[in-house]
Amino acid sequence: MIESVVQVRNLVKSFDDLHVLRGVDLDLFRGENLVVLGKSGSGKSVLIKIMVGLLTQDEGSVKVLGQEVKNLNSKELNELRLKIGFSFQASALYDSMTVRENLEFPLVRNVKGLSKQEKDKMVEEVLDSVGLLQTINQMPSQLSGGQRKRIGIARTLILQPEIMLYDEPTAGLDPITCMDINNLINQVNEKYKTTSIIITHDLTCAKETGDRVAVLLDGAFGASGKFEDVFENAEDYRIKSFYDYNFIKQ
């Protein structure tokens, strides 16, 4: 039996009258890349934000690495968070810091007693693994959208997380840059041996990166399995239209 790294059961979350998640069940197994598809506003970001304790569910259980997230105190939660890399939709680089300072931020705050050489070496290594060593002294405002995404991913990799959560990694990027990011996600998975959830509404990204896809429909998973199985034999018109729309568009 393969170990389940994230286990979600009957997850319910509403904001006032807006019922976003209405009973989500999910298992993420060690080593796999799971793609979560869903249209804009379907609650994809809410789902992964609950996993890292940025939001709290109304009902249901979310276990990450065996721990029930909502029951953790702040110290335990922080320890868990260090094992999770969260790549934000808008990259969320710190505007007032250089690329180097951005990458050092999680490092200096969580790993004590590093020498300057060790720090520099770690920063340069992750930056190199996303192919952007030359930007080390630049400010985020000087970078392109694709570069910001990569730096954002590098910043989460520096603490060598076990789980990676990518929130729309290819949103707003041109097709070629999308391909680069897809490749990067696969490289990261190989090199750092991570288990990942990739959130997207981009089917090319889903096909390239996912071992398995799951489609979020009206607050719960409507279908899940291998990409081909989910889309090629789709009965549900919502899944069909999702597929058609994506590939007619391109």
Place this chain on the structure above:
Amino acid sequence: MSGESTNKDKVISKRIDRFFTGLESAYLFVKRFFKEVWFPPYEFKEVIRQCYQIGYNSLPLISLTGFIVGVVFTNQSRPSLAEFGATSWLPALISIAVIRAMGPLVTALIAAGKVGSSIGAEIGSMKVTEQIDAMEVSATNPFKFLVVSRVLASTFMIPILVLYTDFVALLGAFVNVHANEMTSLSTFFVQVFDALSFLDITSSLVKSVVFGFTIGIVGCYKGYNSTKGTEGVGKAANSAVVMAMFLIFIEELLSLQVTNFFRQQ
């Protein structure tokens, strides 16, 4: 007819509701500050960086305004004193006016505009671009790193800036007095200090600390609670300034009452 009036009632009750939830969230924000400020990790580096920012940001404007206020106020007060042949009282009059009221008020209002808005905008944009969430998931307490450091920095820096404004304003006054009455620098400052009591100086300092705290916490609160989108950031910056200025005037009035109470003792 009656339907219309219940509709209006609903709108009003919703507004009142919103006002009180706003008040509650502001109270909780301030409470959280006082809860978190005592415990490690202390973000010393960030506090120092913010102090520098605050000083650097407001110094040019404060220098200019302070000096001009000194010159203009002296010039405008002269005729009234001259009527009684009392122009030799000018340094004492200016000293009291500057230290008790104008120095702190001018500094605080300018800092509310410069510092308050920039804190509001900075934290607001960090909020809407998920930088605050990013800090949180990298196991850093963003409230401590961003809010506590900025509030401490402005609470500490505004009194220093007030002392500086006082000095510059008195310098402006001296230039004017020297040009008209030929008073020497030493005579001028002897008269300035003779006019001041211990209460004047302490109350001015305490007041400045309160102003500094207000500017910092209001800027942070507005930024931290700014709504999505770039429009939200602009609103946060703007309402930080308005709110801070409003509170500064209220605090000025309160401090007047308190110092008057002590003065009568």
